[in-house]
Amino acid sequence: MSNLIKTKNLCKTYVNGEVKTNAVCGVSFEIEKGEFVAIMGPSGSGKSTLMQMLGFLDRPTEGDYFFEDRNVVGFSDDELAKIRNEEVGFIFQSFNLLPRTTVFENVELPLLYFKNRISKKETERRVFEALKAVMMEHRVYHYTNQLSGGEKQRVAIARALVNNPELVFADEPTGNLDSKSGLQVMKILQQLNDSGKTIILVTHENYTSQHAKRLLKMQDGVLVSDEVIKNRLIADGESGLIK
Template sequence: MPSFIIKTVNLSKTYNSGSVKTKAVSGVSFKVAEGEFLAIMGPSGSGKSTLMQILGFLDYPTEGQYLFEGKAAKSFSPDELAEIRNEKIGFIFQTFNLLPRATVFENVELPLLYDRRNLGKKGNKQKIEKALEEVGMIYRINHFSNQLSGGERQRVAIARALVNNPKVIFADEPTGNLDSQSGIQVMKILQDLNNEGKTIILVTHEGYTAQHAKRILQMIDGKIVGDEQIRERRIADGEKELK
């Protein structure tokens, strides 16, 4: 029996802005087992980011249930939520969201600073270096993030998401602002992390990018309209894929 890290039952999210109601996610039920690599696809406005933000505890559903590691998300205390956000999940965004005037080291250090228990700990430097090594960015450790290329920024953002060794990585259009070579590097890192056992949930509207996952969920108008395993997925191995 696989252990499901994520389970939703009839999950919905309605945005209320004044008199306008938008049902961004509409009765979504699915499960994700540990170690899966799931891509969520769908046209603009189909609810991909809204769903991802709920799954990553950056937003909350208005109806239905979300269970994380078998426990109802509603039952988590604010402290438990903070701990899950900081230690069990990592987030990667299309626009990187790094602090421009902080160094690469300082950007990756941030999640460690949010956790009081880490303050002044000797192991922090090693954790930061290990995360930067995983993404091939150790050689820029003292650069300011605004001195990096887009692909390099995204790799630093991945290191930041990794520094606490989370179980799940959520990536919302991580290759959307990158050239194809840098995009492939990012997909290679995500595939390597998945091979090491991390669960990856990726939002993309590029079919090519989605084919690097093991399973694709299709969304339209807030609903899941397709859910299939990929039989022959693409392996991001650099040169070969560029052709």
């Protein structure tokens, strides 16, 4: 079976006047379909930059990035937008929901940019399915500013799922949440992984990273370790306890 993601010597260098900063350098690894990978490191370690490159939000300055055996380094803005639109879902620390809009409008957003637009009926079916997966179907027509932080993040997860992506990126998804809501989110991510989705989780918390199956540790822009997590934590969002 081929790899979902394969990177070779991935580098991102920022040039600020005379000073060159290597945010990420020489990172090579492979991720297969169905994995749950946590990328961990302190702030400034380059983990966010790595995720942005893996998530097609940014281009590497050096190296190769194969996604489903396609080298995407030379892809145009529009080609990258198409991959983000059809094959990837994003969950952010600060939710990034649109203000003054309903839950429905936020979740349907990726579908609005589909190249071949789907019918209104199909859009509704998908939005409700995604909201059901995060137990938010009772809030479909609420405005996003009426929701709690945990609810907002669940809506954001629904938005990441609505295009039925292969790969879901979660960038510090529990960072702005209380521990109970955070566990709920981790539980949903684990359930998604159980159903076959590949999850890449970026976090600086050791505790959160222990919910994944594999741990990549970053420091000073370099990959320092790559190990399988033994005794991974299983989140139980209902009780807030860990089994």
